[in-house]
Each structure stands twice: as structure tokens, then as C-alpha cells.
Amino acid sequence: MLLEIEDLDVAFKNDEGAVNIAAADVNLKLDRGEILGIVGESGSGKSSVSMSVARLLPCPPAFYPKGRILLDGADILTMPVAELRKIRGKKIGVIFQDPMGSLSPLHRIGDQLVETILLHEKMAKKSAAAMALEWLGKVGIPDPAVRSRAYPHELSGGMQQRVMIAMGLMLGPDLIIADEPTTALDVTIQAQVLKLIKSLHQSNSGVLLITHDLGVVSQMATKIAVMKDGRVVETSGNPQAFFENPSHPYSRGLVREAKRMELDVGDDNPPQHGWQA
Ligand SMILES: Nc1ncnc2c1ncn2[C@@H]1O[C@H](COP(=O)(O)OP(=O)(O)OP(=O)(O)O)[C@@H](O)[C@H]1O
Numbered sequence: 001m002l003l004e005i006e007d008l009d010v011a012f013k014n015d016e017g018a019v020n021i022a023a024a025d026v027n028l029k030l031d032r033g034e035i036l037g038i039v040g041e042s043g044s045g046k047s048s049v050s051m052s053v054a055r056l057l058p059c060p061p062a063f064y065p066k067g068r069i070l071l072d073g074a075d076i077l078t079m080p081v082a083e084l085r086k087i088r089g090k091k092i093g094v095i096f097q098d099p100m101g102s103l104s105p106l107h108r109i110g111d112q113l114v115e116t117i118l119l120h121e122k123m124a125k126k127s128a129a130a131m132a133l134e135w136l137g138k139v140g141i142p143d144p145a146v147r148s149r150a151y152p153h154e155l156s157g158g159m160q161q162r163v164m165i166a167m168g169l170m171l172g173p174d175l176i177i178a179d180e181p182t183t184a185l186d187v188t189i190q191a192q193v194l195k196l197i198k199s200l201h202q203s204n205s206g207v208l209l210i211t212h213d214l215g216v217v218s219q220m221a222t223k224i225a226v227m228k229d230g231r232v233v234e235t236s237g238n239p240q241a242f243f244e245n246p247s248h249p250y251s252r253g254l255v256r257e258a259k260r261m262e263l264d265v266g267d268d269n270p271p272q273h274g275w276q277a
């Protein structure tokens, strides 16, 4: 099994010492080739869990009262920091909601990609540069050779997002964590970016896809987990069956609301634009 989250609690302690349990008793499994969609309302603990998988929550204030997060059998939560650094990027690729949070404003995007490649792969700088350009092309950035010299702020939000996706996927990670990867983008670009993640994620990798958008989940996920108030209230290995007949009352509400929205908006607006954001 690629990823096993076992009886995980994620908690935060504030300055006064008060403890807020962000996620409790979470059990989730993800294998290679699967896309696990985690849905649930804001504050339900989706990011607390997914960030923990890459151990990206600052501790403190975060801490782990109990549980394990096993990546290929090795517990992320007890792993030495040096080992964690090695697996982030290489074994775990992370795509966040906010690209500026993970791109450095001070360096050209091409250089940032090259640096990440060289951190993990033994290759000549020239080959790394070629690989960076290739990936900028793959994520649909026009004129990669020119754009690679841009600083993040010189790119549109959609283009920044694509750079981050290249960063998250280029080393061929076994596990891809995408937390609201498209929320900041407009609807037509969203669809393109999701397609991109789906097509670029290698069939031997697993994807943890966090979103409050059930439409996205229905198009992408091979299995689903619904979170509410820090707990997983329903899991399904069959998205189609889930959408037809969710079992938990909260999931039923979510699905009903998503279907109502779909009726309101209509689904017959195919993307108008090309790859350009
Ligand atoms: N750094 C933090 N310090 C204290 N509490 C936090 C911190 N980050 C998250 N929390 C709390 O953890 C709980 C779960 O938040 P989390 O961000 O995991 O939810 P989410 O499902 O990702 O929500 P959203 O859909 O808005 O992204 C919330 O009660 C939140 O206030």
C-alpha cells in the first residue's frame, strides 16, 4: 500500500495552551494508480490531514496525539528531518492552492525548477535545464525558453499554478498531494489544470485530491472520503455509486447541493480558451 493513514489525530495548541483537535481518528488508504478525493466543508480538517502527509504543518502549534502515516510502510511522523527532505519533491509531490506560497519571488521560475531537480537527481545542470523546459512545455506554458526566465510575479495566476504543478510532478513522485489545486483559477483554466494533473500523474502514482468541489471529484476520483468536523464520515471505493446513493446524511446534503448547483450553472459550457491563462 502506498499510503496508509491509521487512527490519526491532528491537533493545534494555541499560545494559551488550549488544544483544538483539527482531525480525529482518521483512517485512509491510497494505492498506486488511485485518486482519492477528500471532500468536506471548510474547517473539516482536509488540509490538516493532507499537509501532515507531507509533514508540512509547523510543529508547534501542530502536534499528533496519536496515529501513523505510512508511506510505503515508513512512518512519516517519526521520520528524521533529513529523510523527509529527501522524499519531499521526489517521493511526495505537493500542489497547493496558493502558488506564491511555494514559489520563491526572488528567483526566475526556470532556475527554481532546475534547483529542485538538482537537489534530488544526480544530473548535469544542462540536462536539468532541459528537463525544466520540457516540463514547462508539458504543463502548457507557451514559449518555455522565454517564460523560464520570468519571475513568478511576471506570470498570471494560472501560469504560476502551472509552474507549481510542474514542480510537483516533474520528479515523478509516487504520491501527489493536491490541496484545492485549482480554486484560485477561473473555471475554464480549472478544467484544464485538472485534466493536466490527471494525465500527467503517472499510472504508478497515487493522488490525494482535496477539494470542496464535488464536480471535480466526480470527474477525477477513483475513491472518495467525506470529512466533517475533523472526522471521516464516509468513504467509498465507487464514486459513481457514491454520487447516486451517498450513505451519510451529510454526504447526501453535499451531493444534493452539488447537483443543484450543476442544474443552476448548466454543464454545457465547454472551455473556450486554449492553454493560455
Ligand atoms: N495553524 C493552525 N493553528 C490552529 N488551528 C488550525 C491551524 N490550521 C488549521 N487549524 C484548525 O484546524 C481545523 C481544520 O482546518 P483545516 O484547514 O484542516 O480545514 P480544511 O478542511 O482544509 O478547510 P478549508 O476547506 O477551508 O481549506 C479548523 O478548526 C482550523 O481552525
Ligand SMILES: [Mg+2]
Pocket: 046, 047, 048, 179
Ligand atoms: Mg484546506
